[in-house]
Amino acid sequence: MPDALAEAGVRPVSGDPDAARAVLSAADVGRVVDRMAHEVLEKTRGAGDVVLLGIPTRGTSLARRLAGRVEAFAGIAVPTGSLDITLYRDDLRLKSPRALEATDVPSDGIDGKLVVLVDDVLFSGRTVRAALDALADLGRPRAVQLAVLVDRGHRELPIRADYVGKNIPTSLRETVHVLLTEHDGRDAVLLGPAAPGRDGGSAS
Amino acid sequence: MRRHLLSAADLSLEDATLVLDTAEELAQVSERTVKKLPTLRGRTVVNLFFEDSTRTRTSFELAAKRLSADVINFSAKGSSVSKGETLKDTALTLEAMGSDAVVIRHSWSGAPANLARWIRGSVVNAGDGTHEHPTQALLDAFTMRKRLGRIEGLAVTIVGDVLHSRVARSNVLLLSTLGADVTLVAPPTLLPVGVETWPASVSYDLDAVLPKSDVVMMLRVQRERMGPSGEKATAYFPSSREYSRRYGLDVRRALALADDAIVMHPGPMVRGMEIAPEVADGVRSTIVEQVANGVSVRMAVLYLLLGGAAPAIGAPDVGFDLAPPAPLTPPAQGRATPA
Amino acid sequence: MTSYLLRDVRPYGEAAVDVRLVDGRIAEIGTGLGDGDGRVLDGAGAVLLPGLVDLHTHLREPGREDAETVETGTLAAALGGFTAVHAMANTDPVADTAGVVEQVWRLGREAGHCDVAPVGAVTVGLGGEQMAELGTMADSAARVRVFSDDGHCVSDASLMRRALEYVKAFDGVIAQHAQEPRLTVGAQMNEGVTSSMLGLTGWPAVAEEAIIARDCLLAAHVDSRLHVCHVSTAGSVELLRWAKGKGWNVTAEVTPHHLLLTDDLARSYDPVFKVNPPLRSQTDVDALREGLADGTIDCVATDHAPHALEDKEAEWGAALPGMTGLETALGIVALTMVETGRLTWRQVAERMSSTPARIGRLDDGPQPQGRPIAVGEPANLCLVDPASTWTVDPRATASRSRNTPFAGRELPARVVATFLRGRPTVLDGKPA
Numbered sequence: 014m015p016d017a018l019a020e021a022g023v024r025p026v027s028g029d030p031d032a033a034r035a036v037l038s039a040a041d042v043g044r045v046v047d048r049m050a051h052e053v054l055e056k057t058r059g060a061g062d063v064v065l066l067g068i069p070t071r072g073t074s075l076a077r078r079l080a081g082r083v084e085a086f087a088g089i090a091v092p093t094g095s096l097d098i099t100l101y102r103d104d105l106r107l108k109s110p111r112a113l114e115a116t117d118v119p120s121d122g123i124d125g126k127l128v129v130l131v132d133d134v135l136f137s138g139r140t141v142r143a144a145l146d147a148l149a150d151l152g153r154p155r156a157v158q159l160a161v162l163v164d165r166g167h168r169e170l171p172i173r174a175d176y177v178g179k180n181i182p183t184s185l186r187e188t189v190h191v192l193l194t195e196h197d198g199r200d201a202v203l204l205g206p207a208a209p210g211r212d213g214g215s216a217s
Numbered sequence: 218m219r220r221h222l223l224s225a226a227d228l229s230l231e232d233a234t235l236v237l238d239t240a241e242e243l244a245q246v247s248e249r250t251v252k253k254l255p256t257l258r259g260r261t262v263v264n265l266f267f268e269d270s271t272r273t274r275t276s277f278e279l280a281a282k283r284l285s286a287d288v289i290n291f292s293a294k295g296s297s298v299s300k301g302e303t304l305k306d307t308a309l310t311l312e313a314m315g316s317d318a319v320v321i322r323h324s325w326s327g328a329p330a331n332l333a334r335w336i337r338g339s340v341v342n343a344g345d346g347t348h349e350h351p352t353q354a355l356l357d358a359f360t361m362r363k364r365l366g367r368i369e370g371l372a373v374t375i376v377g378d379v380l381h382s383r384v385a386r387s388n389v390l391l392l393s394t395l396g397a398d399v400t401l402v403a404p405p406t407l408l409p410v411g412v413e414t415w416p417a418s419v420s421y422d423l424d425a426v427l428p429k430s431d432v433v434m435m436l437r438v439q440r441e442r443m444g445p446s447g448e449k450a451t452a453y454f455p456s457s458r459e460y461s462r463r464y465g466l467d468v469r470r471a472l473a474l475a476d477d478a479i480v481m482h483p484g485p486m487v488r489g490m491e492i493a494p495e496v497a498d499g500v501r502s503t504i505v506e507q508v509a510n511g512v513s514v515r516m517a518v519l520y521l522l523l524g525g526a527a528p529a530i531g532a533p534d535v536g537f538d539l540a541p542p543a544p545l546t547p548p549a550q551g552r553a554t555p556a
Numbered sequence: 557m558t559s560y561l562l563r564d565v566r567p568y569g570e571a572a573v574d575v576r577l578v579d580g581r582i583a584e585i586g587t588g589l590g591d592g593d594g595r596v597l598d599g600a601g602a603v604l605l606p607g608l609v610d611l612h613t614h615l616r617e618p619g620r621e622d623a624e625t626v627e628t629g630t631l632a633a634a635l636g637g638f639t640a641v642h643a644m645a646n647t648d649p650v651a652d653t654a655g656v657v658e659q660v661w662r663l664g665r666e667a668g669h670c671d672v673a674p675v676g677a678v679t680v681g682l683g684g685e686q687m688a689e690l691g692t693m694a695d696s697a698a699r700v701r702v703f704s705d706d707g708h709c710v711s712d713a714s715l716m717r718r719a720l721e722y723v724k725a726f727d728g729v730i731a732q733h734a735q736e737p738r739l740t741v742g743a744q745m746n747e748g749v750t751s752s753m754l755g756l757t758g759w760p761a762v763a764e765e766a767i768i769a770r771d772c773l774l775a776a777h778v779d780s781r782l783h784v785c786h787v788s789t790a791g792s793v794e795l796l797r798w799a800k801g802k803g804w805n806v807t808a809e810v811t812p813h814h815l816l817l818t819d820d821l822a823r824s825y826d827p828v829f830k831v832n833p834p835l836r837s838q839t840d841v842d843a844l845r846e847g848l849a850d851g852t853i854d855c856v857a858t859d860h861a862p863h864a865l866e867d868k869e870a871e872w873g874a875a876l877p878g879m880t881g882l883e884t885a886l887g888i889v890a891l892t893m894v895e896t897g898r899l900t901w902r903q904v905a906e907r908m909s910s911t912p913a914r915i916g917r918l919d920d921g922p923q924p925q926g927r928p929i930a931v932g933e934p935a936n937l938c939l940v941d942p943a944s945t946w947t948v949d950p951r952a953t954a955s956r957s958r959n960t961p962f963a964g965r966e967l968p969a970r971v972v973a974t975f976l977r978g979r980p981t982v983l984d985g986k987p988a
Contacts, residue, residue, distance in 0.1 A: 097242065100254045100255070100256040100284075100520070100524075101254070101255060101256075105256065105524055105525055106525060106526055107525075107526055108525050108526055109525045109526060109527050109528070109529045110520055110521045110522075110523075110524035110525035110528070110529040111525070111529075112235055112238060112239065113238070113239050113242040113243070114242075115242065116242060116245060146255065149251075150249065150251040150253065150254070151249060151251075152250070
């Protein structure tokens with residue numbers, strides 16, 4: 014179970030996907046990622062010193078897609094990697110210890126770079142907080158930005174995203190499912206009722 | 218609820234794989250500038266060492282510190298333990314200090330199991346008598362997987378004083394869980410009665426086994442085994458010369474190994490006895506890696522035991538028991554049914 | 557004149573009768589006896605056995621009164637249905653002189669829960685080197701007939717031979733703790749599959765069997781009496797069967813715990829299961845039951861070995877070996893031998909009363925033990941309710957120690973009453 018998703022109240026297809034309705038179609042997801050890539054290029058003035066670090070597991074895939082689009086649009090190969098934040102979570106004591114996901118930092122490191130953290134859903138902000146701590150132990154970036162496919166609101170920390178694919182106002186009783194071809198066989202963003210016994214709003 | 222790591226047998230295939238995978242990720246920490254994670258902040262880990270072992274104690278200490286746990290080193294020497302304080306008294310003291318885990322090294326087999334009944338936290342066996350040393354087996358497995366890419370199907374040969382080796386016991390158990398084929402090689406006097414029931418093959422002939430081995434693990438042979446205080450009649454073998462001639466990994470024997478075979482040793486080595494210096498320092502040798510891997514594996518164990526609300530690996534709770542012994546299940550009538 | 561009428565009791569578990577005890581003796585046995593002027597106990601069909609006799613008890617006094625005293629140990633014995641126990645010699649000081657054995661004997665008389673027959677040490681200080689004054693102990697008020705270095709083996713063959721010969725002069729017997737010391741250096745538990753996994757030094761069966769074989773040959777050679785303590789292995793049973801087949805004067809005992817428990821229990825590393833000789837395999841347990849049933853093993857002896865808490869609440873290797881057993885012995889024998897159809901109650905009476913009394917030569921003299929249930933015999937009796945089960949609770953023992961390996965087990969055959977020469981020591985399952 015990808016922790017970042019769990020934290021965001023997102024359950025990939027589990028929950029009750031039949032009851033969920035599509036907020037973004039596959040084509041929408043593609044368009045949104047294209048737009049985000051353009052925004053990164055624009056806001057970072059050509060992405061010269063950008064490193065894209067995805068938060069596993071879907072964040073990592075999104076980071077790779079963004080890099081692919083940036084290269085397609087501007088001919089620049091942006092280093093990408095993944096950053097597992099499990100060991101930095103503030104809710105470790107609430108559950109059994111979890112298996113770790115890969116942390117894979119590009120060989121040139123992150124010192125002096127502009128790191129863009131990439132995640133699928135921004136919810137309470139706690140995942141991003143943990144990611145910032147993890148990042149600090151890996152090096153000293155010039156600046157850190159945040160890109161998310163969906164911002165569903167309900168922040169519990171003073172954190173905001175620099176690049177947002179789509180703002181989806183949600184109720185705490187709802188769950189956001191992000192599906193990506195790499196993991197789920199298709200691209201979509203679904204909005205559905207919280208899984209039984211689980212309050213979609215309880216940012217874990 | 219699971220709570221302890223007392224024996225390699227406490228780990229299922231899933232558990233063991235989880236430890237190795239976790240260690241793999243944690244190994245990166247050792248390569249960073251900031252070699253520290255906040256994961257166990259506020260947790261207290263006690264290193265309770267009744268036997269000298271700078272190597273193992275330091276490894277556990279570093280592992281706990283890299284995860285930001287508070288570490289107390291409680292060594293038997295210079296403490297009240299050497300003044301006749303019982304293990305139980307020590308346990309009660311540690312309990313009062315609020316330790317979350319006790320890493321114990323003890324000269325009596327089973328001492329960690331005894332301790333587990335007297336404290337509420339997790340107990341990690343860091344070597345008990347001639348019983349087990351599960352984290353050593355985990356780091357050995359980790360080293361094999363790193364070097365050879367897999368464990369399942371590997372031919373692992375463990376050579377030496379199996380009878381008295383906690384490393385051998387834990388390795389046999391863990392490696393069989395992970396699907397390796399283990400062969401024990403030793404003079405018959407250094408193999409325990411009952412070894413035929415272990416999940417391992419047995420041979421007395423090192424030369425016959427070496428060419429088929431992917432991994433050769435040499436165990437330390439203590440000179441005391443030639444008879445305590447010069448008591449020759451209780452010796453397990455006639456002389457160190459004869460031992461190293463028949464069971465030592467010398468340069469000639471190392472040539473018989475397959476190209477990518479590796480040579481391991483849990484340390485400390487007796488160079489020239491069970492292993493020739495040229496072999497110990499050669500390219501096949503993983504002896505230095507084993508030490509580094511030890512820290513990662515112990516970090517993984519501590520994280521998986523202490524990092525969450527409840528341990529993710531380990532032995533079932535044996536029950537917390539300060540007064541009377543735990544009752545046994547009544548036997549079926551007329552039949553001896555040991556609990 | 558004190559008198560008791562035991563109504564509706566079944567001697568040896570056979571036909572129900574009434575039994576009248578008058579002035580320490582069995583005065584009358586029959587059906588429909590009148591109440592008389594004494595106290596009447598309704599046995600409700602309980603089994604009446606002769607008072608049990610233990611050949612192997614550690615009372616720990618003098619020396620370790622924190623673990624047991626003659627007073628507490630003999631009370632535990634009475635609660636277990638015993639009217640006589642042999643007190644082993646490994647006290648501090650060792651019972652190797654007339655002074656010590658007389659002290660223990662006198663303490664037993666003063667406590668009054670059951671007769672105490674002291675066992676004398678074979679060698680001075682149990683040192684295995686110099687024969688103790690066996691004759692003086694035999695001639696003392698304690699009338700010692702059983703000699704043993706129990707806890708230690710008389711391993712020197714020449715010394716063993718001399719001891720066997722020497723005790724012939726007063727019809728004594730050497731009770732050997734059969735353990736070849738060189739094969740059991742540092743031994744912690746039965747040598748086998750379990751010890752190999754637990755990393756505990758093995759105590760091989762051969763270390764017992766080698767000594768038993770040697771001692772049988774020695775006893776035959778000098779035509780003396782040998783008794784083998786706590787036989788624990790299948791091989792020992794075979795050797796004893798062979799020696800008995802030769803007509804040699806060899807007897808043997810088995811403990812209740814060796815009739816029930818196996819070395820698997822050591823997996824917990826709980827030293828309550830540490831005992832010497834160690835718990836063995838199921839094959840051994842089966843052979844011991846068989847040997848006790850067919851008479852190869854003559855009797856059951858408890859090897860009641862109380863230990864203070866600190867000597868048991870330790871690492872396995874640091875803990876002392878031994879288990880308490882007086883209060884549970886009959887229950888374990890009922891469980892393993894009677895309920896399985898291996899022994900009748902009459903045979904239990906032989907193996908737990910008359911035979912051990914005969915081996916210890918308590919069946920004769922002014923206050924004999926182990927006598928049959930018959931008119932005119934001393935009223936040493938124990939009344940057992942075979943159907944009544946009870947759960948072993950270490951905290952509810954009369955012994956000063958709690959190291960029973962049977963904690964939490966449900967046992968049959970509750971001892972309801974014990975009579976020592978007509979006087980109840982236990983009534984209603986409680987000290988009288």
